[in-house]
Amino acid sequence: MDVDIGNALASAASPGVPRSYLDRLDARVADAHERIERGMADGEFGYAALNLPERVDTGAIRDAVAPLDGAEAVLTVGIGGSALGAATLTDALDTEGEAYYLDNVDPAQVSDLLDDLDLESTAVNVVSRSGTTAETLANFLVVRDAYEARDVDWTERTLVTTGESGNLRDLADEHDLPVLPVPEGVPGRFSALSTVGLAPAAILGVDVETVVEGARRERESLAGSLYETPAYAYGAIAYALDARGANANVAMPYHESLETYAEWYAQLHAESLGKDGLGQTPVRALGATDQHSQLQLYRAGPNDKLVTFVRARDGPDVPIPEADLDGLDYLADSTLGGLRDAEFEATEASLADVGLPNVRVTIDRVDAASVGGLLYGMEAAVVLAGELYDVETFTQPAVEWGKEVARDLLRGADALDEKETLRVTRE
Incomplete structure (x- = not known):
């Protein structure tokens, strides 16, 4: 997994993160990495993941x-x-x-x-x-x-x-x-x-062994600096942008097969970091589909988002047949993959043009090893962000509260009467 944060720096985006701030933040990343490594070594809850x-x-x-x-x-x-x-x-x-x-x-x-x-x-x-x-x-x-x-x-x-x-x-x-x-x-x-x-x-x-091997290679990339660790670069930039007003994080893969990945990431991000009034709101999108809808807001609405693109360098492709139709000359000798890549590059440039911060996450292919590495890298990024936010990354008290109330609703009025919050809501 490679992470390009250039379009999220202050030189390119507003809000953006000054390079000088990243240099200072890197010291906190080093401390966080030490804490993460200790938690892993001791098999502590959450860090064991x-x-x-x-x-x-x-x-x-x-x-x-x-x-x-x-x-x-x-x-x-x-x-x-x-x-x-x-x-x-x-x-x-x-x-x-x-x-x-x-x-x-x-x-x-x-x-x-x-x-x-x-x-x-x-x-x-x-x-x-x-x-x-x-x-x-x-x-x-x-x-x-x-x-x-x-x-x-x-x-x-x-x-x-x-x-x-x-x-x-x-x-x-x-x-x-x-x-x-x-x-x-x-x-x-x-x-x-x-x-x-x-x-x-x-x-x-x-081939689940290859999935795990891809994750293992990403694990080996963890080091005590955001400049050396793609996962930490992503977690750190997301945290820093949130503090500067980019309060939503749009996960936008450019492969249909990764659409569910955006759902997975939304849960991971929201349930781990949404604590104590902190945390970005994750948004699910799919390129090129949602650049025909959501892109209107991202380019012309408030600059309060980070858009995270996910794409693969290589993969299968399909040639676009020739057609005797006016206005389609630009598709000549092209492929569906080439069109998708052009759509991605246009969207990335569109957001950079208005200064909306965006990050490019690149994997080799949508295959077992790369997907394993992507999942591991994003888990590590969220754990790092949790250390920077100083929240309890691995708990979910709001979720547990909802589960308890749902059980009491099924049990009936006697159980509900014991819940002051719910009783006030129902009145």
Whole structure:
């Protein structure tokens, strides 16, 4: 992963970061790196996520998914970090079947998906660290019922990824289901490079060892300077721009297969850094699609955003056929890839022209190694930014509050009456 921050410096953007400030900030980055390295060495909660390239056991993943060999589709039942990392990988990479995700509790979507799936050839991957996540268990119960209604043995097609105890662990033990452990000390949103994110990809034939190797190479690039570490350069520039008024961070990949990556990054960024009144608001976009819509705001609206482009140097291409149509001479001898690259360069130049800060993140190809490195690099960038913000990067108290209230709403009025905040809201 390479990061070009030139269009986010004060010499090119407003708001922008003066080079002299980056020099001073680099001393804080060095201190933050020491803290991150200590946390990794001690396996501290959260920091342990950055050890995954060395510690994830891909052999154990292969063994666990072996009973599901031959599945033509995988249905993952999870929510948030239990699904988005896996979806990023299966959407980005070539697979030997289709990947589907139930990561919401929309009755119409659940019913429509189950109606359309050939359950005989579909593996189920249910993921919950606690084994008690309401949305995940509710969806899984509906899925299990659908299998039983069609006389398909769900126990022969189900993989469970969970903790050492909880409802899912009990269910797995009762039915002798294959089980993968969630990694210790790793918050869900940082678990893409673990059993949580890699299992669906492994079921569908992705070379997960190469994904991990790409992440390992990115891990080896971590050093105590933003000038030497692409991940730290990105985390530091995002933090510095936020302090100068760029309060939104637009993740804009220029490859259709990386659209889910933008969703993954939005969760990682928001849930990790949105604390104590701090943190940029992540925005999801897709080039070239959203340059025909959102670009109007980015170029002509307030300069309160950082736009982060993600693109690959190389990849497949398709020639554009000749056409006897007026006004299309500029497409002669061109390709879809060439058109996409021209669209990207035009958008980048358009934003630079009005001084809106933007950063270019470049990977070699949209392949297993590069995507593994991209995910690891962005995790490291967010951890570094959390140190600079001085927030509790690895907790999510606002999310937990919402979960508790939802459970109480389902329990009824007696539980609600104990919640002063909710009672005032309801009045």
